[in-house]
Amino acid sequence: MDLNTNSPPEEIAVSCYGVTLRIVDATGAGLCSRLRDSLAPEFVVVSTASPGAVSYLVTGERPRYRIVRDDSEMFAGATDEDVLAWLCQDVENTVARRSRQMLFVHAGVIGWRGLAIVIPGRSHSGKSTLIAELVRRGAAYYSDEFAVLDDVGRVHPYRRRLVLRGETRPRAELRLLRADQPSDPLPIAVVVAGSYQPGVIWRPTIVRGARAALPLIDGTVQGREESERMLRIAACVAPGIVTLQGPRPDARDVAAQVLELVDDALVSRALRAGESDSGDLAADLGRLAEMRLLSRDGRPAPTPRRLETTRYVRMMDFLAPEEHRRLLDHVLAHKDAFQESGIVGPDGESGVVDYGVRKSRTLDNQRLEDMWEMFERRLAGILPAVRRELGMPWFSVDKIERQLTVHGTGDFFGPHVDTGTAIVAKRRISCVYYFHETPRRFTGGELKLYDNWVTPTGSTGAPTHTTLAPVDNSIVFFPSDAFHEVCPVQPGSDAFGDSRFTVTIWFHEGSRPVRLDAVDAR
Numbered sequence: 001m002d003l004n005t006n007s008p009p010e011e012i013a014v015s016c017y018g019v020t021l022r023i024v025d026a027t028g029a030g031l032c033s034r035l036r037d038s039l040a041p042e043f044v045v046v047s048t049a050s051p052g053a054v055s056y057l058v059t060g061e062r063p064r065y066r067i068v069r070d071d072s073e074m075f076a077g078a079t080d081e082d083v084l085a086w087l088c089q090d091v092e093n094t095v096a097r098r099s100r101q102m103l104f105v106h107a108g109v110i111g112w113r114g115l116a117i118v119i120p121g122r123s124h125s126g127k128s129t130l131i132a133e134l135v136r137r138g139a140a141y142y143s144d145e146f147a148v149l150d151d152v153g154r155v156h157p158y159r160r161r162l163v164l165r166g167e168t169r170p171r172a173e174l175r176l177l178r179a180d181q182p183s184d185p186l187p188i189a190v191v192v193a194g195s196y197q198p199g200v201i202w203r204p205t206i207v208r209g210a211r212a213a214l215p216l217i218d219g220t221v222q223g224r225e226e227s228e229r230m231l232r233i234a235a236c237v238a239p240g241i242v243t244l245q246g247p248r249p250d251a252r253d254v255a256a257q258v259l260e261l262v263d264d265a266l267v268s269r270a271l272r273a274g275e276s277d278s279g280d281l282a283a284d285l286g287r288l289a290e291m292r293l294l295s296r297d298g299r300p301a302p303t304p305r306r307l308e309t310t311r312y313v314r315m316m317d318f319l320a321p322e323e324h325r326r327l328l329d330h331v332l333a334h335k336d337a338f339q340e341s342g343i344v345g346p347d348g349e350s351g352v353v354d355y356g357v358r359k360s361r362t363l364d365n366q367r368l369e370d371m372w373e374m375f376e377r378r379l380a381g382i383l384p385a386v387r388r389e390l391g392m393p394w395f396s397v398d399k400i401e402r403q404l405t406v407h408g409t410g411d412f413f414g415p416h417v418d419t420g421t422a423i424v425a426k427r428r429i430s431c432v433y434y435f436h437e438t439p440r441r442f443t444g445g446e447l448k449l450y451d452n453w454v455t456p457t458g459s460t461g462a463p464t465h466t467t468l469a470p471v472d473n474s475i476v477f478f479p480s481d482a483f484h485e486v487c488p489v490q491p492g493s494d495a496f497g498d499s500r501f502t503v504t505i506w507f508h509e510g511s512r513p514v515r516l517d518a519v520d521a522r
Contacts, residue, residue, distance in 0.1 A: 009024050009026040010026075010030065010033070012045065013047070013048060013049040013053065015043070016039075016043045016044070017095060017099045017102045018099050019054070019099050020050045020052075020054070021055075021056065022049035022054070022056070023058070025058045026057065027065060027080065027083075028061075031080065031083060034084055035088060035091070038084065038088050038161065039088065039160065040143075040158050040160035040161075041159055042156075042157060042158055042159065054069065055069070056090075058087070062079060063078040063079070065077045065082070067086065069090070075090075092145065092146075093221075096146055096221040096222075097221060097225075102148045102150060102156065103150075103226060103230060103233055104146045104149075104220070104221040105149060105219045106120060106121065106145070106146065106220075107121065107143070107219055108143055108144050108145070108147075109131075109142035109147045109158075110131060110135060110139035110141060110142055111139060111140035112134075112139045112262055113262060113263070113451075114186065114464065115186060115187060115189035115190075115281075116142065116147075116154075116186035116188045117134070117188075117190045117191075117262070118147050118190070119131060119193075120147075120193055120218070120219040121195060121219070126248070128144050130254060131162060132162060133254075133255040134255045134258070136255075137259055139259065141159055141162065142155060142157045142158070142159065142183070142186070143155075143158040143160070145158060147216070147219075149233055149237075151233060152236050153188060153234075153237035154186060155185060155188060156185045159183070188241050189241060189265075190242055190244065190261070190285065191212065191213075191216065191241055191244070192204075192244050192248070192254070192258060193215035193244065193246075195248070196247070197248070198249070199249065200247050200248070202248050202249050202254060202257065202293060203246065204245050204246035204248070206242060206244060206245075206286055207243040207244075208243075209239070210235075212238055212243040213234040213238040213241065213243075214243075216237065217230060217231070241282060242282055242285040257293065261293075262285070264284075264306070266462075266464060267453055267462070268284045269284055307451050307452070307462055308452045310449040310450065310452065310466065310478060310483075311478065312468070312478040313477040313478075314474055314475070315382070315474060315475050317474075318378065318474060319378075319433075324435060327374065328436075328437065330367075331404070331406070331501055332497055334367055337363055337364060338406055339362055339363075339364070340353050340360075340361055340362075341353070341358055341361055341362045342362075343416075344420065344423060358412070358414065359410065359411045360406065360407045360408075360411045360486075362403055362405050362406075363404040363406075367404075375402075376400075383397070383429075387429070390429065392429070392479070395428055395509040395510070396510040398426065398509060398510030399510075400506070400508070401427070401506040401508065402503060402506075403504045403505075404504075405501070405504060406500070406502075407499060407502070408489065408491055408496075408499045409491055410488055410489070412485070412488040412489070413486035415461065416483070416485065417480070417481050417482065417484075418481070419480050419481045426508045427481075427508055428479070428508065428509045429477055429506070429507040430504070430506050431477040432476050432502050432503070432504050433475040433503040433504075433505070434470040434476075434500070434501070435472055436470070436472050436500055437498070438472060441491060441495075441497070441498035442490060443489075444488050444490050445486065445488075445489040446486075447467070447485075447486060448466070448484060448485045448486075448487065449465055449482055449483075450462060450465045450483040460483075470500055470502075480506060480507075
């Protein structure tokens with residue numbers, strides 16, 4: 001076969017879920033690099049193609065491009081855009097058909113509270129629009145094309161770019177791939193089956209047991225070739241899922257109801273902790289779905305409790321490199337000045353050492369003041385934006401409290417709020433700046449921000465949480481009344497420099513300003 005001699009062939013080898021593919025582009029159109037940017041991040045570039053790899057060869061030039069796959073001509077197109085679109089689709093379908101590590105199902109997937117919500121469907125079913133709306137509401141994006149199931153039925157990510165019908169590029173506001181977004185395999189909790197129909201009221205059939213897995217079976221890519229494996233995985237999944245079967249209305253309505261349904265079921269299970277059936281989440285999902293979705297007027301029943309995610313703001317590269325080094329050198333130079341960290345006791349006494357609650361060491365504030373100007377000028381500029389992102393109304397800052405802490409072997413801070421006693425009750429925003437030697441020489445030390453149960457009489461911490469790794473030179477802001485904890489730290493050695501270092505800062509609310517029209521002007 002004649003190759004285009006205007007430029008040397010471009011070549012790439014990628015692997016995804018056990019399937020390796022080799023692509024050679026002899027057109028000079030840069031298709032290999034463009035293909036890599038278009039594929040899901042689960043496609044990993046490999047140095048060499050393994051024996052048995054699927055091979056693609058692209059030749060020709062406008063208006064006659066040709067694609068050969070494993071020595072068989074498969075496609076002819078007039079433009080390089082046509083070739084790229086066909087190549088992307090065929091590469092994805094080839095992985096779905098040939099993978100022996102995973103079972104691929106035509107479905108979209110999002111993660112919510114550590115659970116997977118799966119929306120089976122092919123083109124024109126409204127699947128992508130619903131996935132996009134769920135992501136806008138804070139869900140983690142897992143897939144728009146395939147639910148990738150392992151042998152026990154957990155869903156793995158396949159995060160190709162989500163482009164809604166009629167659009168040519170992903171929407172930036174979806175923020176599909178966030179630095180803090182989890183991508184661990186998730187158990188399936190809810191299957192939303194059925195296509196979009198304008199104007200309908202969502203009253204789905206609520207299916208439990210073996211029949212709940214039928215939409216997954218119907219959407220399996222290798223249904224005939226992998227029937228035994230498919231049925232085995234379906235048997236693993238079926239006892240733990242609820243399927244909501246039937247035509248659905250606008251994605252905004254469905255997304256809100258599905259996420260609230262999962263939240264309510266998690267709260268219900270947590271409230272029954274210790275009872276014999278407290279672990280049956282599917283039973284709670286089914287019961288609540290009947291109550292909320294099948295009510296006479298089709299609207300959700302009032303919810304006495306709801307689960308809210310604690311908001312946070314994280315900024316990377318907070319200090320300039322020379323400032324980061326200066327701060328680290330300052331801490332290392334004063335390692336002998338660190339004292340055991342205290343807490344505020346129930347009677348309001350500060351500095352109480354209680355190793356059952358907190359274990360770490362703190363540098364006296366005077367030595368921190370030597371470094372404070374690096375933080376002060378930045379914090380003053382970003383605080384208004386942070387306040388807005390946290391959803392907080394304006395408040396005047398009365399004082400800024402700060403503390404420099406080191407966490408060594410086994411150090412931690414158990415679940416707590418930063419506003420637990422009267423002397424700290426006016427803290428409104430807490431923030432933590434993380435810094436350490438590079439490369440990092442410790443494990444653990446994650447910040448867990450717990451969700452909230454919101455009830456008519458107040459709120460309290462929930463068992464679900466967001467976990468944030470202690471990224472060097474990053475800073476995290478969150479409400480001071482949010483339950484949070486610091487996970488135990490394990491340095492690689494006893495060396496002080498291997499520890500986890502933080503500057504913790506609290507913004508206190510001052511007195512509210514007096515309205516001029518409320519002042520007696522006599």
